Amino acid sequence: MALVISWSTIVTLRVVSSAFLGLGLVLTIFRLAYRIWLRRFWLEDAWAGVAFLFGIATLTSCWTYVEAAGEEEIISFWVYSFTFLSLVWAVRLSILFSIVRIVYETQHLRRLILGLAGLFLGLWAGVVAQKAWGFGHNTSWYQTTGKVHAFLTQPMVAFELMSDCLSDTILIVLPLRLLWSFKLPKRQKRMIFAIFSSSIVVTIISIFRGFCETAKYTSVLGPVTDFETALSLLICNLLVVVTFLYRIFGFASADDSVSSDDDDYTTRTTTGGVFTSVDLGNGESGGGEQRHSGIQSMYIARRETR
Structure with a gap:
């Protein structure tokens, strides 16, 4: 039985997901301003800034696609397809480099992070290239009745899912493994574990999106993609925003082992x-x-x- 939802429901879901994405954009602005104010702007913040730019393009193209028709609709679909994808990968790179901030740096760790960053960039380029080829080599979908949409082949979906699961698994396992042996305050350690583990939610949504792509559930695919994008950007900023609130509400003072002048737990x-x-x-x-x-x-x- 096909999974179909009405157009009004699609619009409602996209309004909700756009609100979450808007919140993610606002938190990114706060995060960048806060890090610049502390004079601790680094690579993970730069990648968050890249994700912010892709977020604006994603939000704009999403609603242009919903409202447009003809050539403008096709262009919006192209832009949305690559900007949401790029946002998700920019978030992953931001999270990857944030690991260096919260664990003791060694040359081995630096080489590991740089190697994984190269792997992420390669997977990102591979997914973009296959999607560009899949959309461009056969443009018959331009004449689709109703809203235009191009589906990926099953091998392409499998490669994208493999890339998503591999990268998200690394982002979950690596920090948990590195932080496990460190003597951090229990409350702080639980907070960091919870933030990094939240990537599991994005992985689950990514898997469901791949299922919808394979089954050609067009009506569901759009809102699912929107929520994946919005949650990715929210998770990107959790470590900075939550640790800021952690100190503002006085939890840091309850940890005897935290120095009073340590105003940013995410700082290496x-x-x-x-x-x-x-x-x-x-x-x-x-x-x-x-x-x-x-x-x-x-x-x-x-x-x-x-």
Whole structure:
């Protein structure tokens, strides 16, 4: 039995998803302004900015596609098909680079992150290339009755699903594995685990979108894609926004191991692998200073200010 929903329901769902996407855009603006104000704007923030630009293009082309007809409708479909896809991959790269912020950096970790970033860029390019070829080599869908829509072949859908599942699995497993052995406050660790694990929701929606693509459920495919895009952008900003609220509402003060001057949990604390700590229990001048490599609960001076 075909899964079909009415046009009015489609429009309603797209209004709701557009509201979520709009919220994601607002949070991205806050996130970028906040990071610039802290002077800690880095690669994950730059990728969030890229996702923001794709988000604006996605929102615009979505409603142009809904309201337009003829050539304008076809152009809107092309733009929407690639901007939502690019937004999702830009979000993944932002989340990937944010891992460096919250775990102790080593050369091994840096090489790992750069290698995975290269993998993500390759998968992104592969999905874009196959979709461009699939839409462009046969333009008979331009004459589709009703709203124009081009479907991918099953091998293309399989490749896109493989890329989505592989990248999302990496983004879930990698930070959880790296953070598991670190001595972070329990409340902070639970918060970070929950934020990174939220990518599972996007993965589930992506799998359902692939099912709708294969089954050619056109009426359902649009709203599902909209929600995947909106949730991706919201998840992209969760780590910065939630940690900001975490401190604003005073939860940070309940963690004895968090220094009062640490105003951003997402900030990587050093680049050289050496921390300077002070032993407050030692009254002798200079006797309490020691150098060590690892995460410390109290640290001074040598914090990175990107």
